Amino acid sequence: MxxxxxxxxxxxxxxxxxADDGWFWxxxxxxxxxxxxxxxxxxxxxxSERGEFGHSWCDSPWKLVTSSIDAMREKEPNVDFIxxxxxxxxxxxxxxxxxDMYRDIVRNITRELKSKFNSTPVYPVFGNxxxxxxxxFPPNNNLMYNxxxxxxxDWINDDGQKTNFQKGAYYTVKIxxxxxxxxxxxxxxxxxxxxxxxxxxxxxxxQFQWMAETLEHAKNNSERVIIMSHVPPGVIATxxxxxxxxxxxxxxxxxxxxxxxxxxxxxxxxxxxxxFRISYKSGSPVLVHLCAPSVTxxxxxxxxxxxxxxxRNPGIRLVRYDRLTGxxxxxRQYHLDFKxxxxxxVANWTLEYSMLADYQMKDLxxxxxxxxxxxxxxxxxxxxxxxxxxxxxxxxxxxxxVTHCSSQACKKPFICSIGNVELAEFEFCDSDGTSRNPAFG
Numbered sequence: 048m049x050x051x052x053x054x055x056x057x058x059x060x061x062x063x064x065x066a067d068d069g070w071f072w073x074x075x076x077x078x079x080x081x082x083x084x085x086x087x088x089x090x091x092x093x094x095s096e097r098g099e100f101g102h103s104w105c106d107s108p109w110k111l112v113t114s115s116i117d118a119m120r121e122k123e124p125n126v127d128f129i130x131x132x133x134x135x136x137x138x139x140x141x142x143x144x145x146x147d148m149y150r151d152i153v154r155n156i157t158r159e160l161k162s163k164f165n166s167t168p169v170y171p172v173f174g175n176x177x178x179x180x181x182x183x184f185p186p187n188n189n190l191m192y193n194x195x196x197x198x199x200x201d202w203i204n205d206d207g208q209k210t211n212f213q214k215g216a217y218y219t220v221k222i223x224x225x226x227x228x229x230x231x232x233x234x235x236x237x238x239x240x241x242x243x244x245x246x247x248x249x250x251x252x253x254q255f256q257w258m259a260e261t262l263e264h265a266k267n268n269s270e271r272v273i274i275m276s277h278v279p280p281g282v283i284a285t286x287x288x289x290x291x292x293x294x295x296x297x298x299x300x301x302x303x304x305x306x307x308x309x310x311x312x313x314x315x316x317x318x319x320x321x322x323f324r325i326s327y328k329s330g331s332p333v334l335v336h337l338c339a340p341s342v343t344x345x346x347x348x349x350x351x352x353x354x355x356x357x358x359r360n361p362g363i364r365l366v367r368y369d370r371l372t373g374x375x376x377x378x379r380q381y382h383l384d385f386k387x388x389x390x391x392x393v394a395n396w397t398l399e400y401s402m403l404a405d406y407q408m409k410d411l412x413x414x415x416x417x418x419x420x421x422x423x424x425x426x427x428x429x430x431x432x433x434x435x436x437x438x439x440x441x442x443x444x445x446x447x448x449v450t451h452c453s454s455q456a457c458k459k460p461f462i463c464s465i466g467n468v469e470l471a472e473f474e475f476c477d478s479d480g481t482s483r484n485p486a487f488g
Contacts, residue, residue, distance in 0.1 A: 067371055069127040072119050073364040075277075075316030076174065076341030079152050080106035080137035089137040089345065098389025103358055106137040107343045111385065111394075113159060115342045115363050118396035120163045122381060123365055128222060129160065129167060132316035133174025133234075133277035136181075138345060146179040150194055153177060157198045168202050173216050174277040174316060175234045183242045184234045186252035188213045215252025219261050226311070226373050227265050231258065231276040236295035238288075247292045255298055262306040271311045271373040274303070279315035279338055281324045281468040284460035289470050290317065300326065300468055307333040311373025316341070319359065321380065321437035325416050325466050332413035336468075337378065339364045340437070344385055360384055363396070375411045378402040406430055420465055424458075431458060 080089040087094060089106035096102075101111045119129075135156050136149045160169050178184050178191055196212050208218035216232040235243055235251040243251060250256055265272050278290050280299045289296040303310060307328055312335065319341040326334035340362035365379040380399045388394045402408065407430075408415045423431040435452045452458060463476035 067369065068367055068376055069370045070123055071126050071366050071368065072123070072129040073132065073314055073337075073339045073366055074115065074119065074129065074342065075132040075339050076134040076319055076343055077112050077115070077156055078106040078134055078137050078176070078341065078343035078345060079109060079112050079156065080139070081109070081148070081152065082137075082139075083108040088139040088143055091138070091345070091347065098385065099392070100383065100385040100388045100394055101344045101361065103344055103346045106345045107361070111342065111344075111361060111383075112156060114383070114394040114396070115361060116159055116163050118381065118383070118394070119363055119365075122363075122396065124164075126164075126167060126365075127370070128228075129164060129169040130228075130273075130275045130314055131160070131169055131171040132275055132314060132339070133172045134176045134316060134341075135174065136176045138176065138347075141180045144179055144181070146191065149177060149179045150191065153195055154198055168204070168220075168222075169199075170202065170220060170228050170230055170275065171199055172230050172275060172277050173232055173234060175237050175240065178234070180241075182234075182237065182240045184216070184232065184237075184240055185242055186215055186235055186246055186254075192216050211257065215254050217252070217254055217257065221270070223370060225270050225371060227270045227272045229258070229261060229272050229274045231274065233276040233278040233280075233291065233299070236291040236299065237278050238290065238292050243292065243295075247294060255302065259302050259305075262302065262309065266306060266309050271309055272306070273311050273314070273373050275314045277315065278317050279313075279324070279336055281336065282464045282470055282473040284464035287460070287470075287473065293470055297469060303334060304328050310334055312337065312368075312375050314339070319343070319345070319347075321362070321434075323416065323465065324468055325413060325420065326468055327466065332417040335375075335411070335413050335416050337375070340380070340382075358386060362399070376403070377411065400433075405433070417466075420462070423465075424462055426455075427453070431462075435461065 082088045083105060087097060087105055090104050092104040094102045094104045097105060099108065099110050100114060101107055136152050175182055192213050196209065203218055203220060205220060212218050215235065218230050220228045222228055232254065234240060235254060237243055262272060280291060280296050282289055304326060315336060315338045318338050321340045322338040324336040325332050342361045344359045344361055346359050360382040362380060362382045367376040368374060369376060379401050381396050382399045383394055383396050402411065406419055408419060419430060422428055423434060463473050467473040467476050
């Protein structure tokens with residue numbers, strides 16, 4: 048009887064320990080255009096009939112920004128925190144923008160988040176567009192870092208991080224006894240950044256050194272780490288190139304692989320599309336990179352055919368996670384059919400999918416993502432069809448004219464980019480998604 052009692056107690060204890068699930072929102076790429084209702088500087092094609100919740104060829108009106116934050120509040124107000132992965136300013140040219148415009152946009156969205164989630168910490172990062180002039184992030188103290196820090200410092204809530212933020216716009220926050228947020232400024236490594244070109248053989252703002260030291264400290268203190276940033280590492284399948292300079296991409300991957308045993312997850316924006324990547328160590332999947340789709344519906348497909356282009360519906364992402372380990376338990380992706388909302392004059396944000404249920408995954412561990420990748424490789428894979436739709440259109444689309452990518456020639460670069468985060472791996476990738484480069488095991 049005592050033995051049975053002990054077994055039951057142990058089972059109940061294990062269930063209790065693993066039942067401590069929390070939620071957090073991931074929102075990214077608002078790209079608010081304050082000129083949307085007037086000259087609409089962000090529109091990259093003719094957009095004379097612009098709806099109140101947005102247009103396919105333009106960045107977000109303020110009504111879309113506030114609608115997305117309202118939807119977050121409505122769908123799940125009781126979140127532990129929010130991660131906001133940058134690019135809040137519009138796609139416009141420097142000659143019609145200014146430092147004050149960009150600063151005020153970030154400040155306005157900051158105020159909106161504080162108003163709707165007044166007691167919830169938000170962990171933000173800069174996107175590559177959030178500095179004026181665009182794509183010129185300095186690896187040293189400057190006015191933008193200083194001014195934005197004043198608006199974000201109560202979220203960061205640690206004066207000890209002020210020097211790091213003012214130096215390179217990176218910081219870390221301990222959010223619970225055994226869990227830490229690491230917020231990085233990967234714009235410093237972006238290959239389109241004009242300043243990073245000057246520092247591409249060094250360690251801009253000493254961020255890599257700080258990153259390794261912070262992860263080592265976390266490991267010594269039995270902490271798990273959630274990493275967030277704007278520009279992700281890895282290969283852009285359609286361009287066969289990395290977002291970062293290759294040497295920066297390689298160094299970033301080196302560090303996260305070295306500390307993969309304590310990294311609970313990696314979250315990025317920038318791509319505007321629903322996307323994931325897997326990092327492997329000695330042939331085993333050890334890390335998952337989750338890239339969230341954007342709020343802006345702005346379409347930028349090169350060589351597009353006007354109205355024949357698919358609709359990029361705005362998205363917001365809710366993550367269920369284990370508060371003890373930081374491990375994601377599910378991802379619930381919401382989207383707004385903004386064209387229908389424009390007609391009805393009401394925003395209707397709906398659940399697009401649950402990653403756990405819709406991809407038939409037993410959990411969201413790296414092994415399960417590897418299993419999903421293996422299923423996606425097969426001919427006629429329903430999982431790949433779903434992924435391709437979200438990958439190509441950046442969220443759910445009611446425009447089914449998007450190209451159906453079913454041939455191996457079409458699938459190969461996308462499959463290869465998921466499992467090969469180094470360009471040298473990607474270039475040697477076979478049709479089954481496996482790299483044959485002997486330098487990578």
